[in-house]
Amino acid sequence: KAGVTQTPRYLIKTRGQQVTLSCSPISGHRSVSWYQQTPGQGLQFLFEYFSETQRNKGNFPGRFSGRQFSNSRSEMNVSTLELGDSALYLCASSWTAANQETQYFGPGTRLLVL
Amino acid sequence: GQNIDQPTEMTATEGAIVQINCTYQTSGFNGLFWYQQHAGEAPTFLSYNVLDGLEEKGRFSSFLSRSKGYSYLLLKELQMKDSASYLCAVAPGGGNKLTFGTGTQLKVEL
Numbered sequence: 437k438a439g440v441t442q443t444p445r446y447l448i449k450t451r452g453q454q455v456t457l458s459c460s461p462i463s464g465h466r467s468v469s470w471y472q473q474t475p476g477q478g479l480q481f482l483f484e485y486f487s488e489t490q491r492n493k494g495n496f497p498g499r500f501s502g503r504q505f506s507n508s509r510s511e512m513n514v515s516t517l518e519l520g521d522s523a524l525y526l527c528a529s530s531w532t533a534a535n536q537e538t539q540y541f542g543p544g545t546r547l548l549v550l
Numbered sequence: 551g552q553n554i555d556q557p558t559e560m561t562a563t564e565g566a567i568v569q570i571n572c573t574y575q576t577s578g579f580n581g582l583f584w585y586q587q588h589a590g591e592a593p594t595f596l597s598y599n600v601l602d603g604l605e606e607k608g609r610f611s612s613f614l615s616r617s618k619g620y621s622y623l624l625l626k627e628l629q630m631k632d633s634a635s636y637l638c639a640v641a642p643g644g645g646n647k648l649t650f651g652t653g654t655q656l657k658v659e660l
Contacts, residue, residue, distance in 0.1 A: 478653060486646075541585075
């Protein structure tokens with residue numbers, strides 16, 4: 437069974453631009469969560485989608501948004517990029533929305549904002 | 551608020567045993583996860599505890615005390631490949647949201 441895939445793997449943008457990242461969960465998984473990882477803050481939860489509905493949201497500004505499609509693939513968008521948005525963006529998928537379920541992480545998209 | 555503390559760095563010798571501690575204060579609790587993350591790679595699941603006690607899985611064991619807000623990950627028979635960051639994460643409740651500690655960077659030396 438293929439793992440979680442994320443595209444693109446690397447991205448360079450400039451301040452003020454917007455970016456869209458994509459995540460394809462493991463086949464059959466319906467929950468997709470997004471995290472931001474930086475050296476200073478560690479892994480921080482962005483949001484979770486289950487069956488095309490946002491179930492949880494972290495403490496990030498409205499510039500960060502996401503959506504999930506009927507095939508469970510998810511995208512996240514960051515508008516008006518800031519230097520501080522440079523980070524590794526990870527998505528994780530699981531079968532259900534029950535938090536006892538193991539989450540499987542993708543390889544991440546490394547975003548550099550110049 | 552949510553607060554998860556773990557040591558920043560640890561060093562241990564190949565073949566030895568190391569214990570990585572994690573203390574947490576969260577507004578809710580529905581389980582604690584440990585993940586391993588090698589540099590440049592995705593976190594991989596190691597263990598999940600929701601009840602007090604020790605869970606053993608091969609060379610890795612994880613312990614939880616809910617009353618103390620405390621967990622540890624025990625790695626036995628350390629190997630060089632165990633050099634990685636170990637992340638403690640709490641599920642505060644409701645969905646798959648996880649709150650992570652900043653990770654413990656473990657270095658295994660000869």
